[in-house]
Amino acid sequence: DAGVIQSPRHEVTEMGQEVTLRCKPISGHDYLFWYRQTMMRGLELLIYFNNNVPIDDSGMPEDRFSAKMPNASFSTLKIQPSEPRDSAVYFCASSFRQGAGQPQHFGDGTRLSIL
């Protein structure tokens, strides 16, 4: 079975540029989560969707960050304009329902470096 697919795996760009990260969740999963991982702050939940609708974006650091899920098989996380402090590994995860016992399945992440 195909897992969660993220692209690109690595992105290096200069500050001020727009960055778009992409995620394809596991087919049939109705929840999608975006996380950010850094050494300083660990794993942070940025936003999550249920049935393509954003439910909680309280973890999005500021207005420069936006996320969309136009259909059940695709989501994007966009940073515009990017800053060096946005450098991190960004993970997408999906799950079938939530609640007791349902695990989240993670992609391999996008390692983002803003110069």
Place this chain on the structure above:
Amino acid sequence: GNSVTQMEGPVTLSEEAFLTINCTYTATGYPSLFWYVQYPGEGLQLLLKATKADDKGSNKGFEATYRKETTSFHLEKGSVQVSDSAVYFCALNDGTDKLIFGTGTRLQVFP
């Protein structure tokens, strides 16, 4: 609020040693508990889970028992291998949509 506390790392062991990584939680009710593993350059993978008190989750030689009385879910393995070197995350779900993760514990196994 609900939270997960893991022991500080790194944990450094020789191959074939016994492993324990401590995890305790704070939550109302009966959360589900998980251990995830993250190998270098990869995402988090579910290692095992337990959904009710006294359940034992197990996978790949790892085990963890859901202890309601001590609010703990310690990860154990009888004989670690170099290939087990990774970061291990304890997590809980309290019935809401989110997972609450611990800070992770890095395990280093040397031959």
